[in-house]
């Protein structure tokens with residue numbers, strides 16, 4: 191049986207990382223083979239692209255082409271083979287992030303993003319997407335404690351409001367795969383929403 195492809199999305203500061211690890215542990219306890227990966231990144235080539243995307247100045251088209259190039263390598267070398275052997279793939283960000291950051295945040299042409307999505311993914315979409323939703327204001331407060339900011343983390347609150355709206359538009363277009371998590375609360379409150387969605391969907 192092919193494995194399940196689960197992605198995690200949200201604006202910077204939404205706090206998804208520790209929950210991905212907890213979910214991986216919970217799935218492994220239940221006997222699943224789990225691959226935890228991220229975008230941009232997940233393969234040696236895509237991790238090199240990640241360094242550029244996060245730190246080198248570039249225009250929005252270059253940024254878009256690079257995230258999709260990294261995604262193509264990640265899909266063919268890592269995600270598709272893992273799903274084919276029945277593993278559950280937990281991926282920290284995927285194409286919804288491109289629609290949210292490049293489309294919403296940067297204002298890049300959504301029709302071009304849709305075309306690239308078709309070329310690169312050949313119909314592959316996540317089975318489940320956890321969207322950690324949070325106001326840009328609260329996310330900014332959380333990010334203040336963070337390490338030295340990358341090119342995205344340096345953006346202002348208005349940018350992150352547009353990113354959030356970009357995520358909302360994706361959720362509205364494909365509501366069946368989205369589980370919306372209110373990420374404003376304490377860690378335990380957030381985790382209980384994830385566990386409840388896993389129970390309800392029968393995804394454990």
Ligand code: TMP
Pocket residue numbers: 202228229230257282283284285287288289291292342343
């Ligand atoms: P993170 O993995 O630490 O969250 O950082 C990845 C950053 O890259 C994050 O700010 C969102 C951004 N990003 C895009 O702009 N477009 C994309 O397609 C992806 C996957 C990430």
